[in-house]
Amino acid sequence: MAISSFHPPRRTLMGPGPSDVHPRILEALGRPTLGHLDPLFVGMMDETKALLKYAFQTSNELTLPISAPGSAGMEACFVNLVEPGDKVLVCVNGVFGNRMIENVTRCGATAVRLDFAWGAAVEPAAVEAALKEHGDIKVLAFVHAETSTGALSDAKTLCGLAKQYNALSIVDAVTSMGGVPLMVDEWQADAVYSGSQKCLSCTPGLSPVTFSDAAVAAIKARKHPVQSWFLDMNLILGYWGEGGKRAYHHTAPVNALYGLHESLVMLQEEGLENAWQRHATMHKALAAGLETLGVRFVVDADHRLPQLNSVYIPEGIDDATTRQYLLANYDLEIGAGLGDLAGKVWRIGLMGYSARMENISLLLKALAAAMTEQGLACDAEKAVVAAQAALV
Numbered sequence: 001m002a003i004s005s006f007h008p009p010r011r012t013l014m015g016p017g018p019s020d021v022h023p024r025i026l027e028a029l030g031r032p033t034l035g036h037l038d039p040l041f042v043g044m045m046d047e048t049k050a051l052l053k054y055a056f057q058t059s060n061e062l063t064l065p066i067s068a069p070g071s072a073g074m075e076a077c078f079v080n081l082v083e084p085g086d087k088v089l090v091c092v093n094g095v096f097g098n099r100m101i102e103n104v105t106r107c108g109a110t111a112v113r114l115d116f117a118w119g120a121a122v123e124p125a126a127v128e129a130a131l132k133e134h135g136d137i138k139v140l141a142f143v144h145a146e147t148s149t150g151a152l153s154d155a156k157t158l159c160g161l162a163k164q165y166n167a168l169s170i171v172d173a174v175t176s177m178g179g180v181p182l183m184v185d186e187w188q189a190d191a192v193y194s195g196s197q198k199c200l201s202c203t204p205g206l207s208p209v210t211f212s213d214a215a216v217a218a219i220k221a222r223k224h225p226v227q228s229w230f231l232d233m234n235l236i237l238g239y240w241g242e243g244g245k246r247a248y249h250h251t252a253p254v255n256a257l258y259g260l261h262e263s264l265v266m267l268q269e270e271g272l273e274n275a276w277q278r279h280a281t282m283h284k285a286l287a288a289g290l291e292t293l294g295v296r297f298v299v300d301a302d303h304r305l306p307q308l309n310s311v312y313i314p315e316g317i318d319d320a321t322t323r324q325y326l327l328a329n330y331d332l333e334i335g336a337g338l339g340d341l342a343g344k345v346w347r348i349g350l351m352g353y354s355a356r357m358e359n360i361s362l363l364l365k366a367l368a369a370a371m372t373e374q375g376l377a378c379d380a381e382k383a384v385v386a387a388q389a390a391l392v
Contacts, residue, residue, distance in 0.1 A: 012333070015348075055272070057184055062215075064208070066209055073174075075228065077211075089167070093116035093117065124158060131167065140159075143171075144173045155171055177195075179279045286363070290367075292379070292387075
């Protein structure tokens with residue numbers, strides 16, 4: 001069988017990621033490829049680091065994009081900071097807390113698991129009690145924006161508790177960067193990782209990370225070699241160091257980094273606070289429309305992520321049938337539930353370039369049509385009017 005070129009349809013991506021990629025970023029991806037040690041590319045790398053420091057709100061020297069997706073950013077934080085015999089307090093309120101546990105175990109360390117209800121935020125009081133109970137915690141790990149549930153935790157307080165009890169902090173900010181306030185230096189976070197495909201609206205495959213001076217000191221004081229050669233920060237720094245001569249470590253994904261650079265330039269142009277406000281405003285409109293359709297949110301309003309909305313599937317409506325209907329009839333993607341919430345919720349993304357009123361209107365019309373098709377009468381126009389009214 002002869003296989004021809006692949007030409008994907010133009011979808012509207014409103015799931016948990018990737019998000020819609022802005023046309024400016026798509027154009028950047030197609031620019032001429034340079035060698036990964038070309039002086040012009042090295043200059044762009046330095047700009048990317050500076051732009052990432054702005055996005056993270058940090059002055060950390062060790063700030064760079066890992067040449068792999070957010071899961072590699074997570075692993076980079078754990079394998080560099082966690083050694084065999086260490087004790088790590090891991091907060092679990094969704095799928096990605098469980099993945100942190102897996103990383104701790106594979107590092108040969110002991111994970112102290114602290115569970116919270118799926119859809120709830122991490123409770124600082126419970127974290128402090130655990131830190132008091134276990135006086136030898138080296139690292140506190142938690143998810144700032146839990147993508148599997150749409151819950152937002154108080155990272156500032158949690159990082160402060162880690163400092164108070166002489167522990168380092170590892171923070172999952174994959175879904176939070178660019179969508180809600182993320183203040184690495186002000187919050188005294190030690191190791192933070194994110195992803196290119198969420199609120200930055202870039203393509204998947206890159207993971208911005210940043211390490212504090214305290215984290216760097218812990219890496220340098222390790223008794224055991226970092227178990228991953230590829231993710232060893234001591235080696236990567238030789239390639240991503242500031243200016244000057246670069247030591248070859250790996251062949252960087254040159255064109256993907258063009259895209260990340262462009263997305264960060266766009267974030268700088270919009271301004272971080274404006275980006276945060278846009279996501280909050282679009283969430284308000286989406287919430288008004290969904291509630292008009294009788295769709296309820298999983299997370300209470302005080303701890304709800306504006307850019308990742310988990311909602312309960314109405315009674316009598318089939319999960320897979322609805323998502324397939326949206327894809328087939330509207331070229332619209334939303335996400336299914338994961339783990340404990342599989343088959344019970346939809347996850348609706350409003351991330352980056354996807355956080356636009358035209359996308360919200362399309363979603364409300366499509367969802368109303370899908371549910372009406374299954375016998376639950378819905379007024380799409382009323383929902384769209386409610387969404388638009390919420391913007392006033």
